[in-house]
Amino acid sequence: MNNTLNVGIFANVDAGKTTLTEAICVEAGIKQVTGRVDKGTTIADNNQIEKEKGITITTTLLSFEKNGKLINILDTPGHYDFFPDVMRIISIIDVAILVIAVDSGVTPHTKRIIKSLRSNDVKIIIFINKCDRIDYLSMLSTIKNEIYKCDNQKDESKLVFIEGSALKNKNIATLFEMVVKEEVTRGQRVPDYFHGKVIKQEFDEMGACLTYIYIYEGKLQINDVLIKNKKKNKIKFLYLKVKDQLINAKAIDKGNIAIIKSYETHYSVGDEIKNYEVIGAKPTFIEGYRCKVKLKGCATKNQLYRALLEISIEEPNYQFEYDELLDEMSINLLGKTHEDVVRLHLFYKYGLDVAILENSNIKVRRIVDSKLLFVKVNQKGNKYAATMELKIEPQSNEDNLFISAVSKGYLRNSYQKAIEESIISFLSCGKNGYIYTHLKVTLTYAEYYSGVSTPGDYRRLAYEMIENLCETSKYYELSEYECFELLSVKNYSSILFNQVHLFKVEIVDLQNLTGDKIVIKGAVPKDFKRSFYLFLKDIMKDDFLYKKTKTKWLR
Structure with missing residues (x-):
């Protein structure tokens, strides 16, 4: 089918993107009942990890036919950690649905998505979600102003707003009709020319590699031969995805996403294919x-x-x-x-x-005092439908501990899980690259508001509260050391002890063994580990045995 519309759905985490995808799938007839993220019943977040964590981690392709068009819905990850996947999808879509939760507004990640969409000249339909909340009107003008502020092109023809609620099915039909009426504007097919791009690869349960190829121009057919590094690879299995099912295809035309199955890995994500020759284009990396x-x-x-x-x-x-x-x-x-x-x-x-x-x-901080923080719903500064109280206190154990004193019968397990994950996430990689250790965090109180509260409310409020508690507490900074045991011969001990200060190594014990062997116990700063190991290799050749025993944080 040449008349294919590719629609990407984008959002910051917890904006309700996957719930909106569910509502669109019901409207399109892909499924009958809207699934719930907190119950693990959504069609997009269908693997075990996505169900467990309640977030999208890889782009899901869902397709249906409407008004003579094949419409591909691409539900992308909302978390910044998976933004490379989002960037690849932005490069192939015709129209974008950008979901913004009215209670969290325009986040830095939202602005990042808008900038990428604009640089690819993609029309944006902005779905302002969670408008079933009574106070949403006060937030609308702020959201729109923020979007216009970060939109450099100021092209209103490529920026449309819809207010609604994915969970309560408000204005979903309006959004659906707007999407299916979008025109495909790729022009006529150029004869005898093929241009495609590898946008995704995944391995199925049998170990076969599924390669997703977006077709810019021409068509891909069964038995076509793609050439990479002078090696010819014949297409034996070719599929098109329709209603969450892989359908065998003999030929797939421009604008579609073709799926090739093979039991060898012939391609790489980001590869460009021109006239059936694969050009190993280097994908854009995000350094972490x-x-x-x-x-x-x-x-x-x-x-x-x-x-x-x-x-x-x-x-x-x-x-x-x-x-x-x-x-x-x-x-x-x-x-x-x-x-x-x-x-x-x-x-x-x-x-x-x-x-x-x-x-x-990262840099490490150890909190040394105890604090308590209570935040109530509708309290000034709290824009979430959640009330909770958190307590932090130092502990001797290096590993952080989260404890809930709130009954799961009073606050659902999925909500408490969202709170715990948010707190552990901040402590493990918090503001400005700091992590926190030796800390016990207790959820001492929480209130749930039926029909209004979502796990996202508690996730975001918990993050802001633990950030406030940690940033306002007394602490001292730690450095990471690797503890080691070094088995060597006594002949090397003098040069070793004369030089270890160059690597800031702390020697804590030395044991003489039978014969000429010794065991040295010590700790080396993480940043000096490689240079210290190379030093050992240089003076002792292979006449030593280095064993890491544990990692510890020292003041």
């Missing part, structure tokens, strides 16, 4: 921080290597690296949510229990 990924269970390093290689094919922004010298594997991540998703993905899909370590750009 490098994290080591280490096994906790009994799996082999080879299994971890293969799993990390596979997930980096699905998302190139991970920039997977293997350091042969230190025998360490690392990936590029954008935040704590990103870390959690990778850890869960490796566990659920590959059966690997891993630790994600050494956030290299």
Whole structure:
């Protein structure tokens, strides 16, 4: 079908984007009943991690036919940690639905999305969500002014506002009709020319690689041959997605998203295909921080290597690296949510229990006093339908602890989970790159407002409250050290002890073994670990054994 409309749905996290996708799917006849994010019944957030965390982590493609058009709905992640995926989708859509929650307004991430949409000349339909709340009118003018302020083009023909509620089905029919009436303006197909782009890759349960190719020009057919690095790859399995189902196709025309299945990985996300020759275009990377990924269970390093290689094919922004010298594997991540998703993905899909370590750009604070904060609904400064009280107090254990003193019969488990995740997220990667340790946080009180409150209200209020508590408390800063045991020979001990100060190493114990062997116990600052290890390798060659025992934070 040549008459295809690609519609991207974008939002900041907790704006109600996936709920809106559900409402559109019901309106389109893809499903009969609107699912709920907090109950894990949505069609878009369909994998185990998305259901568990209640957020979208990969773009979902949903399609239906209307008015002689095939309409592709692309529900994108709302969290900034997954913005590389969002950028790829923006480059291929005809129209965007930008969801803004009336209670949270225009966030920095919302502005980032608008800027990207404008740079790609995409028409934007702004759906102001959660307008079932009685006080929403006071927020509308502020939201519109903020959008106009960050919209450099000031082109009102490409900016439309609709006020509604995805949860209460308010103005969904109006939004749906506006979308399906959008015209496809790609022009006539150029004969004997093909241009496409790889926008997504994923591995199914059988290990087959599904490659999503957006077709700018021409058409893709079964048995076509794509050439990459002089290697010919014949298309044996070709699909089009309609109503959440993969449909076998003989040919797929321009404007559509074709899906190729193969049991080898031939392509990379970001590859351009011109006249059936694949050009390895380098995707745009967003730099975050490098994290080591280490096994906790009994799996082999080879299994971890293969799993990390596979997930980096699905998302190139991970920039997977293997350091042969230190025998360490690392990936590029954008935040704590990103870390959690990778850890869960490796566990659920590959059966690997891993630790994600050494956030290299962070600084650590240890809170030394106790504080209590109570925020009530409708209180000045509180724009959320939530009331809660949080208490923080220092503890001897380095790991942070969250405790709820509120009954789950009084405040649902999904709401308490949202509070806990928000608090742990801030403590693990808070404002200005700081993390907090040795802290006990207790939810001492909360109120739920039936028909109005959402998990997002509690998530955002909890984040603001824990930020306030931590930023106004007394603390001192810590540095990260790696504790080690070094098995060596006594001949090297003198040069070692004369030089360790250059790497700020603290020696805490020395044990003489039988013969000429010694064991040195110490701690090295994380930033000096690699240079210290290379120093050991230089003076001792392979005549030593270095073993990490634990990581600790020192004042």
